Amino acid sequence: MSRSTSDRRGLAALALLAALALGCEDGRCVRHSDCAQPLSCLATRCAIPPTDADTGVADTAVVDTAVVVDAPLGTDTTVADTVVADVVADGGASTDAAEDAAAADAAMDATGD
Amino acid sequence: MSSLASPFAFGALVAAEILLAAAVSEAQTQAPTQFHSIALSGASGLSLGSSGGGNSYATHTPVYVDVAWRTWHSTTPQWVTGFSLRAEVDGRTSVGVVPRFEFSRSVGRLTLRPGVAAAIFFAPYVLAGPEASVTFDLRLGSVVSLIGALSVDVFFLGNDVPARSVLFATNGALGVAIHL
Numbered sequence: 001m002s003r004s005t006s007d008r009r010g011l012a013a014l015a016l017l018a019a020l021a022l023g024c025e026d027g028r029c030v031r032h033s034d035c036a037q038p039l040s041c042l043a044t045r046c047a048i049p050p051t052d053a054d055t056g057v058a059d060t061a062v063v064d065t066a067v068v069v070d071a072p073l074g075t076d077t078t079v080a081d082t083v084v085a086d087v088v089a090d091g092g093a094s095t096d097a098a099e100d101a102a103a104a105d106a107a108m109d110a111t112g113d
Numbered sequence: 114m115s116s117l118a119s120p121f122a123f124g125a126l127v128a129a130e131i132l133l134a135a136a137v138s139e140a141q142t143q144a145p146t147q148f149h150s151i152a153l154s155g156a157s158g159l160s161l162g163s164s165g166g167g168n169s170y171a172t173h174t175p176v177y178v179d180v181a182w183r184t185w186h187s188t189t190p191q192w193v194t195g196f197s198l199r200a201e202v203d204g205r206t207s208v209g210v211v212p213r214f215e216f217s218r219s220v221g222r223l224t225l226r227p228g229v230a231a232a233i234f235f236a237p238y239v240l241a242g243p244e245a246s247v248t249f250d251l252r253l254g255s256v257v258s259l260i261g262a263l264s265v266d267v268f269f270l271g272n273d274v275p276a277r278s279v280l281f282a283t284n285g286a287l288g289v290a291i292h293l
Binding site for chain 2 (some may be wrong): 030041107
């Protein structure tokens with residue numbers, strides 16, 4: 001009985017050592033340098049670093065570029081509306097400014113029509 | 114009278130010379146001497162990251178190599194100072210310095226050196242914190258010794274530490290030292 005318990009403990013120790021030897025589980029981290037660029041270590045997981053609330057530039061820019069590239073060709077209003085939706089989803093501080101700009105863009109288009 | 118004094122004078126001179134030679138020899142062996150050693154070791158261990166949200170995760174410490182220089186004075190051989198050049202070579206490449214201060218205690222061929230240090234990685238990122246260690250130095254000859262070390266680090270400074278996180282590391286090292 002005690003030998004069996006001892007064996008189990010030994011196996012558990014070996015499993016722990018093997019797990020440690022294999023290194024980080026995918027996506028887990030204890031330091032930023034554990035993560036591939038451009039990810040950072042947030043709460044022991046590799047993730048896209050949050051953007052600065054004052055500018056909201058990096059995250060928004062990536063999403064907006066993707067939307068513009070993937071969006072079907074259409075009017076300026078369509079593109080502007082899509083961008084506004086993404087910015088709102090991001091919840092950044094730049095939301096109001098972008099929304100105003102898009103609204104103005106749409107208004108200009110409507111006036112032009 | 115002089116014929117009697119002469120053997121005594123000669124004997125006294127010989128005795129004085131012997132005493133003087135012994136004194137000089139003792140003075141030479143006790144002359145203040147600065148000792149140095151260079152050690153090369155490799156190390157790894159267990160790292161535990163703990164974030165403010167209650168999340169924690171443990172993984173192996175990236176393997177690093179450590180080139181350590183130590184020095185001590187013959188008048189105070191129990192106090193050892195020095196520093197290491199340290200480089201992580203496992204999954205990333207980084208370099209740092211580790212200034213240290215140790216207390217040395219010899220038991221036969223084995224020397225134990227508990228000490229404190231500051232581990233400071235400075236390139237390509239910054240990671241710094243205090244380190245406590247115990248080094249075992251087993252003399253294999255007059256020049257070479259086998260060394261091992263156990264250390265505990267607490268990293269909380271630098272841009273490699275996630276926000277509101279502390280990184281604990283317990284590592285073991287093995288290497289050789291050359292006494293100069």
